[in-house]
Amino acid sequence: MNGTKKRLKLLSIACLLATVAAAERPNIILDMADDMGRQDLSCEGNDRVAQKAGAAAKPVEGAKSEVAAKPKGAENAGDADKPKPKRADNAGDADKPKPNVVIFLADDMGWGDSGTFGHPLIKTPNLDQLAAEGVKFTQCYSASGVCSPSRSAILTGRTPYRNGVWRHLSGNHDAHLRASEITYPERLKEIGYETCHVGKWHLNARHQFNVPEFPQPGDHGYDHWMTTHNNASPSHKNPDNFIRNGKAVGATEGYSAQLVAAEVARWLNDIRDPKKPFALSVWVHEPHSPIATDPAFMDLYDGHENAKYMGNITQLDNALGQVMDALDRAGVADNTFLFFTSDNGPVARFGGTTGGLRGGKRSSHEGGIRVPGVARWPGHIKPGSTCTTPVIGSDLFATVLDMVDLPLPADRTIDGVSMLPALNGTPAKRTVPLFWRTHVSQVGDRVALRIGDWKIVGNDVLTEFQLFEIEKDWKEEHNLAATHPEKTEELKRALFDVWKKIETEGPKEWWLTERQKPSKGSTLNY
Ligand SMILES: [Ca+2]
Numbered sequence: 001m002n003g004t005k006k007r008l009k010l011l012s013i014a015c016l017l018a019t020v021a022a023a024e025r026p027n028i029i030l031d032m033a034d035d036m037g038r039q040d041l042s043c044e045g046n047d048r049v050a051q052k053a054g055a056a057a058k059p060v061e062g063a064k065s066e067v068a069a070k071p072k073g074a075e076n077a078g079d080a081d082k083p084k085p086k087r088a089d090n091a092g093d094a095d096k097p098k099p100n101v102v103i104f105l106a107d108d109m110g111w112g113d114s115g116t117f118g119h120p121l122i123k124t125p126n127l128d129q130l131a132a133e134g135v136k137f138t139q140c141y142s143a144s145g146v147c148s149p150s151r152s153a154i155l156t157g158r159t160p161y162r163n164g165v166w167r168h169l170s171g172n173h174d175a176h177l178r179a180s181e182i183t184y185p186e187r188l189k190e191i192g193y194e195t196c197h198v199g200k201w202h203l204n205a206r207h208q209f210n211v212p213e214f215p216q217p218g219d220h221g222y223d224h225w226m227t228t229h230n231n232a233s234p235s236h237k238n239p240d241n242f243i244r245n246g247k248a249v250g251a252t253e254g255y256s257a258q259l260v261a262a263e264v265a266r267w268l269n270d271i272r273d274p275k276k277p278f279a280l281s282v283w284v285h286e287p288h289s290p291i292a293t294d295p296a297f298m299d300l301y302d303g304h305e306n307a308k309y310m311g312n313i314t315q316l317d318n319a320l321g322q323v324m325d326a327l328d329r330a331g332v333a334d335n336t337f338l339f340f341t342s343d344n345g346p347v348a349r350f351g352g353t354t355g356g357l358r359g360g361k362r363s364s365h366e367g368g369i370r371v372p373g374v375a376r377w378p379g380h381i382k383p384g385s386t387c388t389t390p391v392i393g394s395d396l397f398a399t400v401l402d403m404v405d406l407p408l409p410a411d412r413t414i415d416g417v418s419m420l421p422a423l424n425g426t427p428a429k430r431t432v433p434l435f436w437r438t439h440v441s442q443v444g445d446r447v448a449l450r451i452g453d454w455k456i457v458g459n460d461v462l463t464e465f466q467l468f469e470i471e472k473d474w475k476e477e478h479n480l481a482a483t484h485p486e487k488t489e490e491l492k493r494a495l496f497d498v499w500k501k502i503e504t505e506g507p508k509e510w511w512l513t514e515r516q517k518p519s520k521g522s523t524l525n526y
Pocket of ligand 1: 107108146147288343344
């Protein structure tokens with residue numbers, strides 16, 4: 001891989017420079033823009049002004065090196081013939097090894113929070129490179145406006161109220177990812193995969209985390225895991241609350257994203273069986289508060305009032321680069337499906353941006369649920385391509401199973417569908433419409449459902465609705481409910497139907513008996 005060699009060479013130079021001259025600041029061109037409208041967020045081609053970003057490395061435990069920024073991928077995105085997404089051959093074909101799966105998940109990173117998706121200032125060179133080598137999804141959704149539910153959907157393919165993780169699990173709730181749920185790592189283990197989860201978990205309530213009576217990452221299909229319950233504590237700097245395979249890691253030195261990437265590299269290099277395919281979850285804590293940003297990344301935005309947040313995004317992007325390098329070094333990048341996304345929208349008061357979308361974290365408007373999405377799978381995904389088909393985090397379960405020719409579970413509803421047809425230009429055929437319910441939303445946007453270009457947003461008690469033609473009105477500025485009563489009724493019926501089935505299938509008692517009421521986002525009403 002020429003690109004890989006070039007990157008590694010630049011990496012080495014960058015690390016050397018950083019080591020001998022840590023205080024020397026790279027020459028950065030910050031491209032200014034007055035407003036970030038849709039044009040800026042267009043995913044047609046990679047037309048951003050080339051960014052110059054330099055090295056800013058700081059050794060952390062277990063990590064050989066890291067750099068703040070790398071050039072965009074050198075591959076000529078436009079020239080490659082369009083490869084057809086296809087499944088791997090069945091197990092037993094020794095000549096064609098099954099693909100590895102890496103899901104890299106940011107925490108609270110908004111649709112507008114990267115150079116890759118049009119932010120004029122934030123440096124995300126590794127995400128740029130990933131997009132240059134793969135596909136950028138312009139309508140990638142999280143399954144919820146908050147953490148735990150969204151994460152549960154990625155692992156199970158099921159919308160959160162259906163799988164039981166109906167709320168974020170920050171206190172002492174009954175809810176958790178039940179042992180009865182089927183996760184994709186579990187399915188992959190059945191056909192010989194090794195599995196690893198590093199970073200945030202957040203699929204247990206606080207009193208359940210690392211308590212054997214409740215299912216832990218190891219009970220949900222992960223051979224090796226190093227996780228926190230929720231946030232890195234006390235912050236991203238020197239977090240002391242990682243648990244590795246049930247045992248406290250203790251004090252660390254470094255920043256969370258780099259510590260996570262270092263553990264990933266260690267697992268790839270030293271722990272896993274290189275003869276087996278693998279599934280790896282890299283769920284970093286950045287840019288969720290409390291934010292702590294390496295000064296090396298802050299310095300990239302020296303003087304800007306939002307330098308801490310923007311540097312935090314570059315910090316997580318740097319970790320993405322470390323993971324990409326580790327895959328290269330292991331010689332497995334060409335046979336790895338690498339998907340980057342976020343678990344929900346951003347928090348504006350901490351510095352995040354939706355890129356113009358309405359709402360933010362917790363909202364069922366686009367700002368809470370439309371997130372960055374980039375995938376790379378060499379030989380299967382056209383480099384530098386764009387996918388405008390809406391996809392959602394819960395699609396990853398079906399996508400992964402499709403890649404390895406495993407059937408979907410037949411005994412339960414799977415909300416997500418495989419993304420592979422969409423990557424080949426064929427719209428996904430959904431049996432269950434895109435659906436969101438986020439318990440801590442504002443009253444007026446508690447639920448949402450999308451079919452085609454139409455999206456309906458409902459209030460907490462399902463009595464008031466807004467209708468948007470989302471392709472045209474991506475900012476959700478024009479409520480068409482009054483002028484399109486028939487379409488509104490059609491989507492209302494679909495919404496009621498989906499919700500009724502979810503109430504029947506999910507552990508309804510968990511949300512009906514919730515003891516802890518949210519401090520934000522009004523009341524819990526059903
Ligand atoms: Ca989150």
